[in-house]
Amino acid sequence: GNSVTQMEGPVTLSEEAFLTINCTYTATGYPSLFWYVQYPGEGLQLLLKATKADDKGSNKGFEATYRKETTSFHLEKGSVQVSDSAVYFCALSFQGGSEKLVFGKGTKLTVNP
């Protein structure tokens, strides 16, 4: 079946450090890939997405590139801020919104000043 494997957390960084959160997937076919963010006490927000191989999603300084050859969608940010402290979820889906999202387990990021 379809699945998403995410880097285990928690991750603790100092402000302005470089962030990478690894995400790989297993799927039959070519899914759309997503990163969602959940700030403390809030619901999920879409951070970025990519719908086909070699697409790069970007938002708020975060980037992720859809790599078909390595079935990966790693999240990166060059300089994290305290306000980036949250739980990050990698997810996949098919068929443009008519199919469920399959989530990774989530990675908790804490950024210290």
Next chain:
Amino acid sequence: SAVISQKPSRDICQRGTSLTIQCQVDSQVTMMFWYRQQPGQSLTLIATANQGSEATYESGFVIDKFPISRPNLTFSTLTVSNMSPEDSSIYLCSVGGRGDYGYTFGSGTRLTVV
């Protein structure tokens, strides 16, 4: 993208009782999804709700425990029935995007069963 209003945002309930969670969408959508997020865990799909038909439940979830209504294309409810402390979770509704493959989530209902 769609905007979802979900309520209640949180509740503390006695075991054995039921709670109904509502989601209102600002546009018509074909499919709505209900997820559960247990403490410190990822999201698990409970069921998919289409307007005018029975909801489709994922393995491990049954209609008697989580009845869902979908009376029209902008509204759905999820009921958590005969609650136990193990039902303490965040429950979220979601709708799929159009063309851009994005999904929008409600703000979630944080349920504590005592």
